[in-house]
Amino acid sequence: VKASWEKRDLSLRHPFTIARGSRTTSPSVILRLEHDGTTGIGEAAPSSRYDETVETVDQFLASLPWQRFHDAFLLEEICSTVVSHAPGNNAAKAAVDLALHDWLGNRLGQPLWRILGLNPAKAPVTSFTIGIDTPEAVRKKVAEAEEFPVLKVKVGIPDDEMIIQAIRDCTDKPIRADANEGWTDKSLALDKICQFAEMGVELVEQPMPANRLDDMVWLRERVPVPLFADESVRSGADLKRLSGSFHGINIKLMKCGGIREALRMIHTARSLGLSVMLGCMIETSVGISGAAQLAPLADYCDLDGNILITNDPYTGVLSGRGKLVFSDRPGLGLLDRNG
């Protein structure tokens, strides 16, 4: 298996602000594997929240024993080697996992969703994300997002009810609120969630810091809408202890290390009675199309990372009007925009 990769600076359509900070570009690494005349494309979208950068991705990929990977069909074995190669580095690991799944589909001549036995028509619509901003700017973004039937709104700051109110001034679409660990007091969090629920917010993601699971148990018993874990959950091993603290989990390939672990997490979540959201980072169509392959197994989708950027090098699964549209192209269904 031959590997090569290159860094991409993804340009954001709008500056993107969440409870933790703000940015105008986002880094990504595109990985290309080749084996036995077939190619596979993957992506790492590193996040500083999980101690990854373009540099750590580059170091991780460069340190892998590629010469030992002599058969790209041995996905489980290669991914196990990659996972145990070093702790963390899950975005870098996801790049390898994605490229191997793309390779498999390309080799078998079938889209991955079909190999997985899934029906694309069952994929939930994806929400469109609106970052933290002034009420005026939020109203403008809501107008721009007119074609999207569900909005995901970043909250977790003082006066964030003004953001929800600004949206409700323009539309009665379903809203999902994401606090990104922003509320640090459980009573405050409860007040916010109840107030938001009255304004038609249908679920709230990561209201409190990742490790505050006892507070979450308290909160879960009192809230009128489901609570989803994002920063509190990375891989399947986290799920058992989360099942009393949240109603559902947000699975992101860049957090968990790829499609294979994501599938394990979906299965585990189902067995534990947890709902499943498929989410993303700011990513190109490579990562988004990879996550979308599993969308028919999810209850909620938030796969808009590629819509938030202006220089996506690929096209793949489309999400105009929030509906995920899958092609019949093999693998992840990617087309290089530059041919």
Next chain:
Amino acid sequence: VKASWEKRDLSLRHPFTIARGSRTTSPSVILRLEHDGTTGIGEAAPSSRYDETVETVDQFLASLPWQRFHDAFLLEEICSTVVSHAPGNNAAKAAVDLALHDWLGNRLGQPLWRILGLNPAKAPVTSFTIGIDTPEAVRKKVAEAEEFPVLKVKVGIPDDEMIIQAIRDCTDKPIRADANEGWTDKSLALDKICQFAEMGVELVEQPMPANRLDDMVWLRERVPVPLFADESVRSGADLKRLSGSFHGINIKLMKCGGIREALRMIHTARSLGLSVMLGCMIETSVGISGAAQLAPLADYCDLDGNILITNDPYTGVLSGRGKLVFSDRPGLGLLDRNG
């Protein structure tokens, strides 16, 4: 998707006795699906322990809305429909699941293990099962099973330590003991397990009745060898409450409803820290080859159901000397012995 099925009476090489009873033949139903010029073979091996018979399998298969299954690639959707069609009937459901997986592999021209990204070389050896019998007969069976490196021994009756002792008189091979719910007193169970462990038994399966989970918690804290759930576990939803009562689970396609649910259970078990054994009923090479596709993900295998019969209509994954040998034939790798 066109379906047809026929009943087979499987003849046992030796009368087979476990803690619950004895028999000389075992029933099976072979299912054949056809769609778009490709065939898929599945099997139901009904067990009275789970209220299934050849008649219930026939009724269940006859009642399925086959005309609605217009694309055999839609495995997840068809299997969901089949699962929710009626409660129970898991062997009948497994027949459909197996046939669809065989179809998928045949259609893609690849063995299922390769489509699943697995390495056959990672499959654990399978144990060979010795039923309850007189010490003399047991010694004869041990001699016949000479080529198998690991023995699974049926216990769960008074004086069953004589069976273990009869085996130890002939060989020092690893022994796994299966009590099939036979011990109904926890102190007796603990005594037996400790005694067996001293005789080199490496694990004990289902020491007590399926629903006695509190006794199992007590037992689990005191035993020197791992305890595996068999009758106590059917599907993934059972696993959360089992994780304090057992060290591992025995997954059988005929109990859980097929390869898809088995894979979900393996993933959930891993997330919960439970070990995984792949087991079987008395089955033909159809069911055994289906379960074997997942063997590279298991810690232990007990896939000898087809070796215990004399009229297997198919050949598939082989298990001479306990080593599972996978062919490169597509799907489940089945060949009809009658051409």
